[in-house]
Amino acid sequence: MLAPEVPMSHSVAGEPPSAGRRAAPLTTAVYSAAEWDLLTGLPGRVIVAAASPGPGRAVRGVAEGLAGLDAVAAGRAFDSDLVRAVVAAIYARHDGPPAPAERLTDLVDLLSACRAAVRVLERRADPADSAAYRQWVQSVAARVCRAVPTPGERSAEHPLSPADRRFLERLGGALGLR
Template structure:
């Protein structure tokens, strides 16, 4: 099976795109199918684990899940070819929705997957794309943790619960953001 080619954040010698086609970036990195699956499934897994209840973490509902999906979709406007390509791949899946809910909502496995994604990005991605991807994945979790449940009014100073802050810190560490 051939690995998909994923465009990265550089343009080709200023050549204009062919009519009706998007210009291909100058630099491309080739990810194996397993690497690409990791990068495209990680945001969905982050939503699942961020929304899962845990010690000191509240049970989440529809509003929080939708906030995570909105954060994934926001990647379409990122200034990173990698993030935009990942979002496109997520929404191009046969069911039209983000992947990642493989039934695995284990925090330890999620953190290991984040560290594996960082290793892939370190080997294959442009540093700016790597940073953008990692920050975007963190923002998905932050949006879920900060979402206001349906029917509740946000109070000034309302932020994530202490357990959610610890979760976000651990996620940031695994993504190499701290």
């Protein structure tokens, strides 16, 4: 049985709208349901992995998760049709059964999913949308890693630990950013 296709349009980054309307996309790509699930699920998996403790990594809590969710929401303002569509799809999802925690936080599995997303983007996305998506996913992880709960504030930023730097470097490598 073939998976349903999810249409997606992309425009050239910085393309100005004409006459106060959004310009028609120059390129159209189609993502399969599995590809779309991968692209829309990856930011949440990154939040969980970035918030998970590990050797040399701090224990994180609610504030760090909220920082990740804020970073996901910030994608609504990106100059990328793909990133905005992924954010819209994330917020439109119905709550379903959560994936097993070990699947969400396993770093090897997460890095493999990032490499798979890069392959999908190479085949299907406009290069500007691909770059924006990959940078956005990396920024989600960075916001979680930098967030520290502060009394009276939801979160503040702090310098990265060496372990967090290694995590972000590995993630950036898997996303094709390094």
